[in-house]
Amino acid sequence: MGNMISLSEPVLGEPEKDALARVIDSGWLTMGQRVREFETAFAEIHDVEDAVAVSSCTAGLHLILEALGIGPGDEVLVPSLTFVATVNAVLYAGATPVFVDIESDKIPHISLKAAEDKCTERTRAVIVMHYGGYLVDITKWRSFADRQNLYFIEDAAHAPGGKGVGLSSHAAAFSFFTNKNMTTAEGGMVVSQDSDVIKRIRSMRSHGMTSLTLDRYKGHAYSYDVTTLGYNYRIDELRAAMGLVQLARLSEWNRKRRELTHVYRTFLKDLCPGVTVPFDDEWPTTAHLMPILLPGDIKRTDIMDKLRAAGIQSSIHYPPVHGFSYHKKRFPNVILPETESYCDRIITLPLHPALGRNDVEYVVTRLNRALG
């Protein structure tokens, strides 16, 4: 990508190549022992009972909803300030997403007060999203969910390695897509403290079959039954092997991301006082994204063009889901003033472990110049 400072970049090298080569040499590529090792290691660093590796976070969210028995007629509280997958998973399950506004510019998580106002007798679950890696107050949401008699689900796509993630919810789903804090190219993980949920998800990720291909290959089983409607949401040995390598470096990378975020905050305060940064330096985070809010009178595309001309990639996290043409058609008349104002002014700046302090300084200097 030339000399562009990219928005995000995976850290990949010899250890990943070696791990992949070893899987190829082993002759067994589909879900087997390495997948199980990856699950165990992932559960361990999150201090949870167990984990199930899946083909993506989207698949994981879908399976969580199915495993909890959420379906047609049920309402699920969701943010609109998220990646479309959070909402689509609810639609796959046949349930109805109910969009909830964010708290404020400073705390762009869904608002508890707004969530409470949207509860009906059909509300069955709430999905929170750890936006940019900034952790939602899990204790607060768990007690809200208990009070309202709801399932509490975490979209933890941005928060692998986040302290307490998956500990107090009914289940959490993580993403290993290439731009996330750790990657397997494509892939995801579900964690839960409820062994029945884990069991159902483990079965449903592979067509509800009672034996694995590996078991039959090894002669542990000759046939199988299908006990529930499942899917092919499996991951494979190659991805699991890569995931194990990446997982070992996750906490180091998350620390680096937090350090860079701190540097960003310091330079921004000095050089771009008109820019607001959500949350604060003390907020627990896996620092997945570096979001900033431009002053209201600034044309965002001009700033993004100027950054691009200076070799700096930027993005928008996110266009609000309730504004997409498909979702707008299905759910018209959704009005979320805080989300809309946030999404109009948000830009995300480059953030990944390979950046240095000098890169951050360069980005902020160029932003200062672009703002004029």
Ligand SMILES: *Cc1c(COP(=O)(O)O)cnc(C)c1O
């Ligand atoms: C990336 C992402 C997902 C989807 O992850 P996949 O693994 O690509 O399915 C879901 N939710 C959020 C918030 C994401 O950023």
